[in-house]
Amino acid sequence: MRFLKPGLLPLRLFAKLYLTMALSTLLLISAVVFVSDYSQRKLSVISAENQQLLRDYARRSADIYWQTPDPEQRRLKLNQWIDTLRQRENTWAAIMKTESQFLAGSYDRQVFWGQKDLGTGRSVALPIHLYYSFNPVLKLPMADTGYFLMIQLPQHMRPGTYWREIEGTIQYGLPVLLVAIFALLIYRHLAKPLVLLQDATQRFSRGDYQVRTAAALGPRADELGELGRSFDQMADRIGLLVQRQRQLIQDISHELRTPITRIKLAMGCNTDDPLWQRLEREVNGMQTLLEDTLTLSWLDNEEFNAEKNFTTETLDVCLLIEALADDAQFEFPDHQLQLNLPDQYELNNSNHRALGQALENILRNALKYSPPGSTVSVTLMALENELLIRIRDQGVGIDPEYLEAMFEPFFRADKARSQAVPGYGLGLALTRRQIHAVGGRISVQLNNPQASCAADSAGLTVNVWLPG
Template sequence: MKKRLLWNLLFVIAVGTVVFFWLIDLISKHTEESMSFIDVSYREELREYAREAERILYEEGEDALEIWVKEVEEREDTWIAIAQSSITTLSNTSLSQSYTDNFWLGRSLEWKIHLYFAENPTMDIFFEDGVNHFLIQLPQRMRPGSNLLIIDLILQIGIPFLLLCLITFVLYRHMMKPLKKLEKATRQFSKGQLDVRASDGFSHRDDELTKLASTFDHMAGRISRLITDQRQLLADLSHELRTPLTRLNIAVDCVEQNLDSDKALERLRYESSNMQGLIDDALTLVWFNTESPKLDLEDLEITSLLQVIVEDAQYEFSQHKVRLIQLESEFFIKSAQQALTAALENIIRNALFHTPIGKTVTVELKQKIDNITIEVRDQGYGVPEKYLEKIFKPFFRIKQENQDTERSVSSKKSGYGLGLALAKRQVIALGGSIYAENLSHEQGAGLMVCIQLPYCASLTQRRNE
């Protein structure tokens, strides 16, 4: 789901707020309703007033009732009346019996009291005779809802404030946890801890913040690999330059002492040429590693290119045989000629170097539905299975066994283990892939390096029209 964090916040804040205030309103209404009834003890006290008034009226008379009413009025700061409900109708009309039976001069003790009315209501209690009414304005001390203001403040301000603070804190923790972890990881990474990662422990989350942490991890991983590779490259380059520099110094000494100057000068030219090639290859490798370049692709006719590369290789290694197998028709691909040529030259030259004199290196072009495959098969001694991936690493070389003389897995031009490493990065930059595998004895033994490049048949068809 895109914008997962947005939807989470929308649900928590928008939906949660609506539900939250609905609940607050529901609780407030329920609380007000429960507070709107006269307390049970006060109801009983009012009924006791009515019974006492009825007793005094029938036992002591109206004069005694008047005195008692005034005492109660003064004590309760209210008014009291004893009345009869007598309704006179006009124009020969009549009231229904149900209306007459339920007619009240005041409010029943069981009814709700309006909490927001300023004046206290008049309460109506029937005498036992069912005719007379005991009417009393509800004393202020008996009025319900005396704590309504405080409760309203608590329900409508206090509780919402505390709960919103809690929600804000939870959201803050939810959002800041990965950000703080990212901050910590960034600080540690800046101090040289290249293996630190920010997304550890967030596998249960999948939102924009964890994606930010994953992006940081990807960046940190790439930077750490670049730093590690550059450190290793620098160490390897320093090691590889030490030997030719020693030879150069020896050659310079020979020239200075006039000891076989011609041979020494030839050695100087040879070593300086090798060092120049080593430095150029190393710089190219660094460029591919650090920049991950997107090469400018063009329509490239692959069969003609292979023909030229094979002819050049045959000329350079005249004591070997180079065989090209491909279809007669032209094939066009989207590629960069310079990068692809350099990669193929390195691979073919590497194969020729490890093929005994008189043996054959086969270059075969195969067409598939969505790619073309270029196989370079030599008749050398192969590579141990455990090294098939490592031969594409810079400066990686292994000693070949079962040979009269030891040789390293490298080409004559780049005898430092950079040829296949460069070829792999060039092929990847072209959108292809490369791998190596040993050939069986039935296949002629040796090693096969296979390049796969994207191919679109419509391009070839369009160019051939």
């Protein structure tokens, strides 16, 4: 099996993903263990306030011991104090001595951390085991008495009240969170170049044949970097082919201009002969085709689209549409032309030649394909940040699947209709390029949106949006 290069099996991306997942797993386990141990240590220690309270109880016991010299009175008062303490804390308590007796061996200070009394009970500073429900007995020394206050840890002082919930969060919530973070890092590592490639592909499909991915993906030494370099090679090749195709069209168009001009001169003014009239129409059609082809090639050039290198001006759209309507009404006297326009509307940074030719082509098509006696309406609406020009006809319409394809050069949806109406299929393609050239956009919709074929479409509505 081959990947990208013959004879090699480049698993660089696989190695990255494997190492990332392996490292993520180790970090995940380490994080869970560390956080669990740290939380358990912190939560298993009696709070400082409760430790101080227990020491105060031991100091109070010592005070009663020293303030009562008589042994019987001392015993009585200490018993009363212990009963009070038991009721207050709802636990067991006592005062006692604990002594260690060695049958063999001897005491070692280092081994027992300097504590000589090794009897029952534990210090308040030691951690409490969170998994045991039994509360331990604490041993608090009564200063200078040799006795200890022995008290079972009151339940309200027990640390780690919410340890079970915290432990569940650490065991289940923390892994989910860390996995989400690791997945996000992996996703960004994979998605970023894919988004760049997607953007480059979309820009390339829109006619930006200079877009390349080398700057963004060139440094990557994995399969995605190879994919970016393959895209650049493809873009270079296709860009060169498109450039040669456009140059070929321009060269052919320029070369055909001269012989067509010579033919027209050779024909002279003999307009009475029907044959010569037919030849004149055909030659004029060829000349129109050449001019439209050159204009389309010029508007479709990516350098033109990037620089918009044509004259921009301020124009009154209403006056422009009225002038076009007068000419169209003269050419199609059997049609009704309805204009819904304000008194004036100034459009900045536009071009009257490009916009006028585009609107004229749309209007002529609407009248051309509408039956005699029908009405074609032109409506101008000022929206929030743009201008909408809507041209609605009552023609034969078009099948819904051809609504977008009709803007392609030389498109013909109905061969019979193409024979009845002269033209070469460049009109709408040229119109769309001209609308885009002035910063607008164009769309076509059926007058009857539920139509499944041209016969039911009840005509077309062309919408032209222009920046206001």
